[in-house]
Each structure stands twice: as structure tokens, then as C-alpha cells.
Amino acid sequence: MSSEGIELRGVVKSFGEESVLRGVNLSVRKGETLAVLGVSGAGKTTLLRIIAGLDVPEEGEVFVGGRVVTRGPDLLVPPRERQVGFIFQNLGLWQHMSVEEHLRFVFNLRRIKDPEDKIREILEFFGLWKHRKKRPHQLSGGEKQRLAFARAMAQQVKFLLLDEPLSNLDLPRKKQLREELLRIKARRDVTLLYVTHDPLDVRIISHRVAVLHQGRIIQEGTWEELLRSPVHPIVEELLNP
Numbered sequence: 001m002s003s004e005g006i007e008l009r010g011v012v013k014s015f016g017e018e019s020v021l022r023g024v025n026l027s028v029r030k031g032e033t034l035a036v037l038g039v040s041g042a043g044k045t046t047l048l049r050i051i052a053g054l055d056v057p058e059e060g061e062v063f064v065g066g067r068v069v070t071r072g073p074d075l076l077v078p079p080r081e082r083q084v085g086f087i088f089q090n091l092g093l094w095q096h097m098s099v100e101e102h103l104r105f106v107f108n109l110r111r112i113k114d115p116e117d118k119i120r121e122i123l124e125f126f127g128l129w130k131h132r133k134k135r136p137h138q139l140s141g142g143e144k145q146r147l148a149f150a151r152a153m154a155q156q157v158k159f160l161l162l163d164e165p166l167s168n169l170d171l172p173r174k175k176q177l178r179e180e181l182l183r184i185k186a187r188r189d190v191t192l193l194y195v196t197h198d199p200l201d202v203r204i205i206s207h208r209v210a211v212l213h214q215g216r217i218i219q220e221g222t223w224e225e226l227l228r229s230p231v232h233p234i235v236e237e238l239l240n241p
């Protein structure tokens with residue numbers, strides 16, 4: 001049986017000759033916030049893209065909320081039908097829509113009547129109100145990231161994938177969005193998979209940590225467990241850079 005969270009079984013992915021994921025097994029429990037750590041190029045973004053349905057593995061299965069969404073190259077539920085929100089830098093924004101249209105679109109999908117007050121509230125929170133008429137290509141890197149964040153909040157999805165969501169932000173914004181993440185963490189109906197290079201974020205924001213190294217998850221556990229008994233020197237290095 002698969003869990004109600006996010007589960008990967010034997011996921012294998014290569015790009016040409018380069019084998020990136022060599023049989024990844026990972027369970028994110030329902031309501032859990034799990035951080036994935038790994039050196040640059042370890043395959044963290046690839047892992048998230050496979051869960052989101054943006055990349056296809058050669059082998060292995062992905063379950064979201066107990067439902068199989070990817071099975072090798074044969075079965076692929078389209079990204080929009082996965083009920084998975086993602087925050088990837090530059091990725092997944094709708095190039096033809098303005099900032100406010102991104103949110104209006106999401107609220108329409110959710111059949112929320114008169115969303116204008118809610119749209120304003122969210123855009124003000126993320127400091128995007130004055131940019132509401134702009135399209136993604138007219139936004140700075142940090143603004144794009146905040147728009148992806150704002151949209152994910154408006155979607156109220158139960159599964160969220162975050163690829164270094166706090167990088168590229170100034171310190172006050174970082175603090176604000178970190179607090180937002182802590183609020184999400186406290187909600188036990190949202191399952192969150194979080195990729196970062198920042199050990200401080202890992203310790204504060206996640207319930208558990210998984211380390212991706214040489215194509216596999218080599219260790220999983222709480223921050224304290226990994227620190228106490230790392231199975232590989234890389235684990236220590238990633239926790240104490």
C-alpha cells in the first residue's frame with residue numbers, strides 16, 4: 001500500500017550517458033515537511049520535476065495522495081491533474097498572464113466568487129500589488145519567486161514542492177516567507193517537500209531530512225538523528241557547511 005503523502009519507489013532517471021537518479025526510494029508522510037539535501041548536481045530538482053510530472057523517469061513509480069501518478073515512461077498523469085503545487089524559480093509561471101490574472105485563474109478554478117479582495121490581500125502580502133499588471137518576463141527573479149509562492153497559496157493544494165524557495169530573496173522577505181512556511185508546516189493537511197542548501201532552513205522548517213547522494217537517498221531522519229549518526233561524511237558536510 002502507498003501512503004497518503006508522496007512516495008517514490010525505485011525511480012531511475014538519466015540524461016543521455018549521465019545517470020542522475022539510480023533507484024530513489026522516498027516517503028514523505030501525509031502532513032509532513034521533508035527537506036531534501038544534496039550537493040549541486042545531485043538531482044534534487046530532477047526529483048521534484050518527476051514528482052510534478054514535468055520529467056519522465058525510465059523506471060519507478062511516484063504516488064501522490066495514495067494515487068499512482070507516474071509509472072516508468074508508461075503512465076504519466078499531467079502536471080495540472082496532480083493537485084501538486086510547485087515553486088521552481090522561473091518555472092511554471094504562465095507567461096501570457098499578468099500577476100493578478102495568475103491568482104484570478106486559480107480562484108476561478110476553485111469556483112470562488114468575487115475573489116478580488118482575496119487577490120489583493122495575497123498580492124499585498126507578497127509585495128506584488130504594485131506589479132499586478134505585469135507579466136512574468138517583466139518581473140525580477142525574486143518577484144517571480146514570490147508570484148509562484150502566491151499562486152501556490154491561492155491554490156490551497158495539499159502537496160507542495162519547493163525548490164530553494166528562499167534563495168534570491170532579501171533578508172526581510174526571506175524572514176517573512178520563512179514564517180509563511182512555518183505556518184504551512186504546522187498545518188497537518190499539507191505535505192511539503194523542500195529542497196534547499198541552507199542548513200538553518202532545514203533545521204527550522206522541516207520535520208525530517210533526506211540526503212540525496214550519488215543517485216540514491218542515503219539517509220533519512222530528523223536533523224538530530226542525522227547529526228548524531230551520519231552514515232556518510234557528506235551528510236555531516238551538508239549539515240555543517
Ligand SMILES: Nc1ncnc2c1ncn2[C@@H]1O[C@H](COP(=O)(O)OP(=O)(O)OP(=O)(O)O)[C@@H](O)[C@H]1O
Pocket residue numbers: 015020038039040041042043044045046047
Ligand atoms: N534537461 C537536462 N538535460 C541534460 N542534463 C540535465 C538536464 N537536467 C538536469 N541535468 C543534469 O542532471 C544533473 C542533476 O541536475 P539537477 O538540476 O537535478 O541538480 P540539483 O541537485 O537540483 O542541483 P542544484 O543544487 O545545483 O540546483 C546535473 O548534472 C544536470 O547537469
Ligand SMILES: [Mg+2]
Pocket residue numbers: 044045046163
Ligand atoms: Mg536544483
